[in-house]
Amino acid sequence: MANENDGFKFEQRHGKARVRVARVWRNPDGRQSVVEWSVSISLFSDCQNAYFRDDNSDIVATDTMKNTVYVKAKECKGQLSAEDFAIQLAKHFTSFYRQVYAAIVKIVEKPWERVHVDGQPHNHGFKLGSERHTTEVIVEKSGLLKLTSGVEGLALLKTTKSGFEGFIRDKYTALPETQERILATEVTASWRYSYESVSSIPQKPLYFTERYLDVKKVLVDTFLGPPKEGVYSPSVQSTLYQMAKAALNRFPDISSVQLKMPNLHFLPVNLSSKDSSIVKFEDDVYLPTDEPHGSIEASLTRFWAKL
Numbered sequence: 001m002a003n004e005n006d007g008f009k010f011e012q013r014h015g016k017a018r019v020r021v022a023r024v025w026r027n028p029d030g031r032q033s034v035v036e037w038s039v040s041i042s043l044f045s046d047c048q049n050a051y052f053r054d055d056n057s058d059i060v061a062t063d064t065m066k067n068t069v070y071v072k073a074k075e076c077k078g079q080l081s082a083e084d085f086a087i088q089l090a091k092h093f094t095s096f097y098r099q100v101y102a103a104i105v106k107i108v109e110k111p112w113e114r115v116h117v118d119g120q121p122h123n124h125g126f127k128l129g130s131e132r133h134t135t136e137v138i139v140e141k142s143g144l145l146k147l148t149s150g151v152e153g154l155a156l157l158k159t160t161k162s163g164f165e166g167f168i169r170d171k172y173t174a175l176p177e178t179q180e181r182i183l184a185t186e187v188t189a190s191w192r193y194s195y196e197s198v199s200s201i202p203q204k205p206l207y208f209t210e211r212y213l214d215v216k217k218v219l220v221d222t223f224l225g226p227p228k229e230g231v232y233s234p235s236v237q238s239t240l241y242q243m244a245k246a247a248l249n250r251f252p253d254i255s256s257v258q259l260k261m262p263n264l265h266f267l268p269v270n271l272s273s274k275d276s277s278i279v280k281f282e283d284d285v286y287l288p289t290d291e292p293h294g295s296i297e298a299s300l301t302r303f304w305a306k307l
């Protein structure tokens, strides 16, 4: 809600960023599970008097928001997805406080993965994986919902079936055309679910955790192609589009996908002295770089999607 004060348009929100919490659930059969979350909360509330009149009487203290994360984590009696926890928190803030008309809750989940020992899942042993599950929910007082999930730090590489040809050549261009290169990236993806109210989200426990794993698998599989022959990538742009399209085609409750895919270059190594070649590049020795990197991003949205 925008306000007018002293002849200026005024918008505000406040919250607590990066509240770290871990929650353990202990099954009577000995199997335990754990999640570790970094929770960021931002509240849209009627507390303009704090800005205009030094009156804090309508402020939900950000310290209270932090405490609420721990209270709500305690109240979760069974394992739940980051999405469901974010929705619960956002619902709490918008329903508990008269002043709060909307809440944004973002969560980044640490990838603790159950370890298998001698082929058996360990009851209480975990190791840290690489990519992170993210979510962002916006809940309004009316129950209106925007739900987005994602993955960050998903590092992918293939050693062949990638090229780049046919681009603009001019007096600034040095890059040779190629049909053979390493393709490496670190995917940041987010996808918007089409659920539009907190009452319409699937009630199945861990629904969004499963969806996260499934979407990630579709992205990875599309990037790599079939296990034996792979799939040729004519550009990061083309591969990105195929990945986004595959996710939308596969999951009807996803209305849009956004992908960021840096092109992490692996440069051919050619070394020579004045009179002889020391290392001649034969698609074998590369100099991996991450600076500078290509930055390629796009979003793909269903036509009928209400956003």
Ligand SMILES: O=c1[nH]c(=O)c2[nH]c(=O)[nH]c2[nH]1
Pocket: 164, 175, 234, 235, 236, 237, 263, 294
């Ligand atoms: O897949 C690519 N897309 C580009 O836009 C680009 N630009 C570049 O120099 N190399 C590449 N590779």
